[in-house]
Amino acid sequence: MKNKIILFFCLGTIAWPHFTACSSDTENSVSISEMKRVVKTLASDGFMGRQPFTEGERITIAFLADELRKIGFEAPFEGSYFQDVPMVEITSKVIDKALINVGGESFSLTSPDEIAINSPQNVKQVSLSGSKLVFCGFGIVAPEYGWNDFEGVDVRGKTVVVLINDPGLYTSDSSLFRGREMTYYGRWTYKYEQAAKMGADAILIIHESLGAGYEYNVPRKSSITSKLFIDDTTASQRCKVTGWLPAKSADLIFEKLGYKISELRAAACKRGFKPFELKASFSSTIDNEIVKNKSTNVAGILRGSSKKGEAIVITAHWDHFGIGEAENGDSIYNGAVDNGTTMAWALEIGRCFSKLKRQPERSVILLFPTAEEQGLTGSEYYTEHPIVPMDKTIACLNNDMMVPRGRMKDVTMIGFGYSTLDSLYKEEALRQGRYLLPDPDSHTGLFFRSDHFPFFQKGVPSIWAMGCFDSREHGKKWARDGWDDYIKNVYHRPSDNYNENWDWKGIKEDTELAFNIAYQLTSSTKPRSRLF
Ligand SMILES: [Zn+2]
Incomplete structure (x- = not known):
């Protein structure tokens, strides 16, 4: 096939250097x-x-x-094309089932279909027992938007339950965050970081396809796949347990408490929303297989x-x-x-x-x-x-x-x-x-x-x-x-x-x-x- 193309440009007043590569041959x-x-x-x-x-x-x-x-x-790395990236690989396995206790009644969630969780800690086993659930809206602290989903609650040692994305998505209010466009506050990575900063033991994000931008199969699969982290000191900046609840499981929990996701979401989208403790707790034991290793960035320079x-x-x-x-x-x-x-x-x-x-x-x-x-x-x-x-x-x-x-x-x-x-x-x-x-x-x-x-x-x-x-x-x-x-x-x-x-x-x-x-x-x- 003859791939004839001209990669030239002429920019009005700017004189570009004469440039002849990638021309028509x-x-x-x-x-x-x-x-x-x-x-x-x-x-x-x-x-x-x-x-x-x-x-x-x-x-x-x-x-x-x-x-x-x-x-x-x-080769830019002292004569090599390879840059070593020291990492730790953690493969989590939920032992038995995760337990949710609502008002004295326990029921179990099976990993990864009914709950998708990991432990991002460099330790062999992590256990949460009766960790209180706190609903923290979208899990956002954004002073520039006058927003704090953790206001007035102490989540230390507890499990925060949050919604994916940010309030702008669900309202027609373009002055709320960036309206429909997701801000970084809407990302799960941000929510994990923020929950850890607040001292929470665990974070569970409610998965909804519209807000996440992908189906539940994505976090589901991710939770049973090994995870990589840069091998440094940042493990202390992570929760003990992180993960997702598919909307179905969240519904099940909320129903028993007399809530609906849609109502909680509507409340969380309003200015002045106050986080609150759910009368429920979360227990789970996760075994981690930890492998320290290095992976590699590849680069070349002209x-x-x-x-x-x-x-x-x-x-x-x-x-x-x-x-x-x-x-x-x-x-x-x-x-x-x-x-x-x-x-x-x-x-x-x-x-x-x-x-x-x-x-x-x-x-x-x-x-x-x-x-x-x-x-x-x-x-x-x-x-x-x-x-x-x-x-x-x-x-x-x-x-x-x-x-x-x-x-x-x-x-x-x-x-x-x-x-x-x-x-x-x-x-x-x-x-x-x-x-x-x-x-x-x-x-x-x-x-x-x-x-x-x-x-x-x-x-x-x-x-x-x-x-x-x-x-x-x-x-x-x-x-x-x-x-x-x-x-x-x-x-x-x-x-x-x-x-x-x-x-x-x-x-x-x-x-x-x-x-x-x-x-x-x-x-x-x-x-x-x-x-x-
Ligand atoms: Zn990609």
Whole structure:
């Protein structure tokens, strides 16, 4: 296939350096066959689902290092492409069943179908006995919004029960938090951190699909999968037990107490909501299998010319879920879309840079973080131990879950409004005959759920941008249905497989878009981040 494309731009008054790589000859343009080769390999059964700590990791990182070498990116970690990430792997098992006692009557919840819990502590066994349940609304303390869901209660040694997301989602009040768009306060990661800060022994988040942005099968599966944490002192900043209650189980508990989730939610959405103790308690014993180990971030750098001490970072996590619970006879979680296609995207951007006749002014880093699926662990570690300091890191362009479904008119911006990258993307999208679409699902908080986010938290302008919701060929409804179908039936399941019939033309355009933006960023004025 002849992949003829021109990756030029002319920006009115700004004189860009003459730039001739990735021009119209096949070798130098974005190559679909290269991207296919990469995904076909990374999502093959031989890579065993690319789980950190396993043989799958060893094969994956070796493959990525080899690809980086081939496109002429240097090894940035003292001559190595690998950055060790010290981690502790904890696999929790609930002993017997979790018990809920309501007014003297006990009933049990079976893990993981009726309750999805873990212990994130580096100890072999954790036990909670009769831990009092406290309903704390959305579990948010946000002084800037005048909000405190813990006001007047002491949750030390107790179990807090909270709702997912934030009050803005459920009200039509756009002045409440960010309205329908999820703020970081809506994320489970925030809620876990906050509950621990308040001294709670445990936190149970009520799962509702609208607020979570995914079905219960996601936390359910996560609770029976081993969890990775950076091996440092932060264990003391975690609760003894963390997890989720599916709405069904929460209903069961609340019904016995004379409440309904919908009523509690309505109350929790109102200013002045007061948390309160439920006349119920929670008991559970969890055994932990603890393995200290290291996983690996993979990165390569193309050194800049005049500003080599500054860098643009392109990120695509390499990890997925390995081999796990079988569905329809398939137990390998190949993660072709999550995140094989994106690794291909990143490598292809790198290949375009390597074809430039003249070095870019700033450096370009391709980063493949580990343990994204476990809570952005690898990227968080990288931002603490970066190749180029965070204040010299100009931008982070990330992607995740790029589904090859043909050309799209939209460039969906996950993180729209959080930095001045928006205007760069707007111009480039226009050049491709496309338009910017602020994430229509911003209530699901995707912006907080991939590797650009630790960069953003350190002040680096960061974005996750791809075509998704408006197919040039089939229109908006088709594109939306296809995405929903992916999230519902393929996301984090063994069915996330490579498909020879995929239409790559959209990802090709997304690659050209990101390359052009990254190229501009190698010499332009620095973009700026906007805070929450
Ligand atoms: Zn992913």
